[in-house]
Amino acid sequence: MSKAxxxxxxxxxxxxxxxxxxxxVVGGLGATxxxxxxxxxxxxxxxxxxxxxxxxxxxxxxxxxxxKLPVVVITGDGEMLMGMGSLATxxxxxxxxxxxxxxxxxxxxxxxxxxxxTQAAADLVGVAKACGIEDSRxxxxxxxxxxxxxxxxxxxxxxxxxxxxxxxxxxxxxxxxRDGMFIITRFRGALGFPPI
Amino acid sequence: xxxxxxxxxxxxDWPEDIFAILRRFDVRxxxxxxxxxxxxLIKRVLASSNMRGIPLTTEEEGVALxxxxxxxxxxxxLLMQSSGVGNCINMLSLTxxxxxxxxxxxxxxxxxxxxxxWQVPMGSSTQGVFELSGVRVLRATHPGEVREVMExxxxxxxxxxxxxxxxxxxxxxGTKVFVK
Numbered sequence: 001m002s003k004a005x006x007x008x009x010x011x012x013x014x015x016x017x018x019x020x021x022x023x024x025v026v027g028g029l030g031a032t033x034x035x036x037x038x039x040x041x042x043x044x045x046x047x048x049x050x051x052x053x054x055x056x057x058x059x060x061x062x063x064x065x066x067x068k069l070p071v072v073v074i075t076g077d078g079e080m081l082m083g084m085g086s087l088a089t090x091x092x093x094x095x096x097x098x099x100x101x102x103x104x105x106x107x108x109x110x111x112x113x114x115x116x117x118t119q120a121a122a123d124l125v126g127v128a129k130a131c132g133i134e135d136s137r138x139x140x141x142x143x144x145x146x147x148x149x150x151x152x153x154x155x156x157x158x159x160x161x162x163x164x165x166x167x168x169x170x171x172x173x174x175x176x177x178r179d180g181m182f183i184i185t186r187f188r189g190a191l192g193f194p195p196i
Numbered sequence: 197x198x199x200x201x202x203x204x205x206x207x208x209d210w211p212e213d214i215f216a217i218l219r220r221f222d223v224r225x226x227x228x229x230x231x232x233x234x235x236x237l238i239k240r241v242l243a244s245s246n247m248r249g250i251p252l253t254t255e256e257e258g259v260a261l262x263x264x265x266x267x268x269x270x271x272x273x274l275l276m277q278s279s280g281v282g283n284c285i286n287m288l289s290l291t292x293x294x295x296x297x298x299x300x301x302x303x304x305x306x307x308x309x310x311x312x313x314w315q316v317p318m319g320s321s322t323q324g325v326f327e328l329s330g331v332r333v334l335r336a337t338h339p340g341e342v343r344e345v346m347e348x349x350x351x352x353x354x355x356x357x358x359x360x361x362x363x364x365x366x367x368x369x370g371t372k373v374f375v376k
Contacts, residue, residue, distance in 0.1 A: 026264070046267060051290050054260030061264025061272070064225060064248060085253030086260075093250060180293030184267055193269050196357060 006167040007142065009103050013074060014039045015142060016101065016149045021070075023152060024062055024187075027176070028055035028075025030110045032103055036074065037176035043190035046183060047176040053082030056090060056100055063095035063159075066191065070097055070152050077104040077118045084127060090159050091132025097155035100128070101148075105168035113168065128161035136161040210342035210368070211236040214301065217346045218247070218273055221354050223299075225250060225265045225272035227258035233303030233369035234275045255280035256287035259298070266296035271354055274300040278322040278363075279315060288329040291359035298331070299353035300361045308366040311374045319366075326361045335363040342368070 013035040017025065020042075027036035027047040036047055046062070048055060059073035080102045090098065106119035118124060128136035139145055139162050148162060177183055185195055214237055218226075226241045227250040228234065241249040252258050258274035265272045276284075281302060291298040305312070306319020326333050332352065336345040345362060353360040 024268070046264075050293070051260060051263075051287055053256070054263075054287055054290070057257045057260035058264035058267070060250075061225060061261040061266075061270075062268040063264075064250075065265050065268025065270040083257070083260075086257050088253050089250065089257055180290075181295060184294045184296065187267050188269065191269060196355075 005140075006165055007140075007145070008171075009035050009105070009166045010038050010171050011142065012103065012145055012164055012166060015145045016072070016074070016152070018149065020044075020072075021153060023070040023072055024066065026055050026059045026062065026071070026073045026075075028052075028073065028079040030076045030079055031171065032074050032076050032079070033176055034171065034174045035103070038171070038174040041176065043186050045176065046187055047178075049178045052079055053086075055079055056083050056086040059098055059100065060086070060090055060093060060095060063098035064093065067095070067097055068155060070099065070155055071095075072152055073098070073100045075100070075102055076109075077102055077106060077116050077124065078108045080124060081117055081122065087128050087131040087133060087161070091128075094132070094159055096158045098158050099152050099160045100133075100162070102161075102163045103166045104163050105166050107168050109168060109170055125161065125163045128163075133159050133161045135159070136163075138162070139164045208236060208339065210336075210339045211240070213343040214346050215240045215244075217343070217350050219244070221350045222271060223247060223273050224270040225261065226275065227252050227261045227272065228275035229255050229258075229277065229280050231275070231277035231303045232372065233277070233364060234301070237301075238275065255283045256285075258300075259284050259287040259290055262298055263290045263294055263296055266294070271297055272299075274298075276300065276302055278302055278304045278306060278319045281322045281325050281361075282318050285325060285329060288331060288359075292330050295357050297354045297357050298359040299349060300331075301364060302361055303364045303369050304366045305372075306366075309371040310366065311372065323363065331359040331361050333361050333363060335365060337365045337367050339368060
């Protein structure tokens with residue numbers, strides 16, 4: 001069900017992270033974790049294989065702990081819908097270094113493509129804005145994605161929220177590491193924290 | 197049995213003991229869903245220059261937040277009421293997956309002279325839910341033991357990365373009065 005005006009999820013994530021510099025990246029449960037892996041393994045990737053609805057809050061905890069680094073949460077519409085209250089929590093804390101990008105294919109691709117609430121009714125940009133995330137927008141072209149990728153590095157102007165309507169065609173699975181102790185130990189190591 | 201109003205007028209000593217221990221363990225992020233039993237501690241946290249109080253819309257947000265905080269090098273503690281523990285179940289997976297220093301302080305309802313029957317089901321299963329989820333449970337029932345229990349809980353959570361919950365009993369915080 002490919003639509004011509006929808007973006008390719010792999011191209012979007014690759015472009016967002018092409019010049020990521022020191023950014024810390026959280027990938028939400030589901031296909032966004034594969035997108036993150038497809039863009040290249042990285043010690044500063046925090047990929048989730050569970051804990052649905054928790055991606056934005058993990059990003060918030062990170063952003064508050066590391067205010068001088070850009071923190072980017074990339075997740076899907078289903079995962080975002082489950083943790084929608086966390087947008088209100090972010091709107092209250094207003095971490096200037098946090099960016100949330102939702103790859104919105106309007107369905108639950110991992111479980112058979114059942115339609116999600118964003119297909120007919122839920123407007124996540126409207127929700128984010130109403131929760132106090134003033135810079136909330138829709139990104140529709142690869143040109144806009146490229147410009148947005150540069151903006152992620154600005155740790156003084158967040159929080160930001162972007163919704164990207166993507167093609168719902170399932171991409172090939174590219175598996176990231178799924179051992180939590182490996183992920184967090186490597187991640188903390190990259191920030192200079194030794195194991196306990 | 198003693199009773200309390202929603203916002204106790206007089207200062208109790210045990211919340212001060214908790215605050216002092218959290219400060220000593222360098223706790224920085226304090227996510228919470230408010231409870232009257234935590235009100236004095238929440239006030240101290242919000243007035244503190246090195247702790248950040250973070251109001252949540254639902255308790256499981258706090259579990260995920262603390263995983264992120266640890267990934268970024270900070271310790272935290274989650275404050276909630278017993279009714280919120282059930283909201284956390286799936287997110288508590290993170291404590292086993294990442295073995296991060298998870299500490300939560302839970303004010304108990306549904307026990308010790310409870311007036312509201314709606315608090316009883318979750319209050320009765322709070323300890324069991326934690327134990328099934330791999331979280332060690334310690335309990336403080338009397339003001340004089342809070343310091344010791346907190347000290348033990350903070351030590352095992354932050355030094356041994358052992359997920360730990362402290363149940364602050366309704367006997368300790370006082371039974372909520374609905375009808376005088």
